[in-house]
Amino acid sequence: SQKIEQNSEALNIQEGKTATLTCNYTNYSPAYLQWYRQDPGRGPVFLLLIRENEKEKRKERLKVTFDTTLKQSLFHITASQPADSATYLCALVMGSNTGKLIFGQGTTLQVKP
């Protein structure tokens, strides 16, 4: 069956360090992969999109990689800050016309000062 897996355990890191979150998928061949941030009690907010022919994408302190051979995406936050504490969701685009996204369960990041 098709699966998207993110580390369900919370990731705790010290302020200033680089946080790395993992998204693995099986039995998909997605054209795009997206990352979202979700704060408690709020809807997810889009962060980055990476296409299957892109190896890496950057936006300020964020970096996303996409390895279609390993079926894995890594999400990095450099120089992390306590304000980066949130749950981060990866999502695969399933329908090129409908824009349907299938989400992973998310990984909660806690950045300690």
Added chain:
Amino acid sequence: SQTIHQWPATLVQPVGSPLSLECTVEGTSNPNLYWYRQAAGRGLQLLFYSVGIGQISSEVPQNLSASRPQDRQFILSSKKLLLSDSGFYLCAWSVLRGSSPLHFGNGTRLTVT
């Protein structure tokens, strides 16, 4: 700019009662519209999506239904709520392009008692 409104923010309903959650989008035309549900500690589950007025696709068989009476209005309904319908319901929109991000509302926290 585009905005999405979802209400109510919280709702407590008894088992067997009806449900109507409404979502409206402003500032865009002919959006794709989506209803997701997020159970506690779980990922987002796609319930329904719509690519146009009156066009509804259901992803998961369940006790819920959706309607799109106007271009920018999406309604989630139930005739009789079950305990298992409790959760965090999120409405989202995207443009008609597979790679475009989803823009989420702030959700409705539904508790069925």
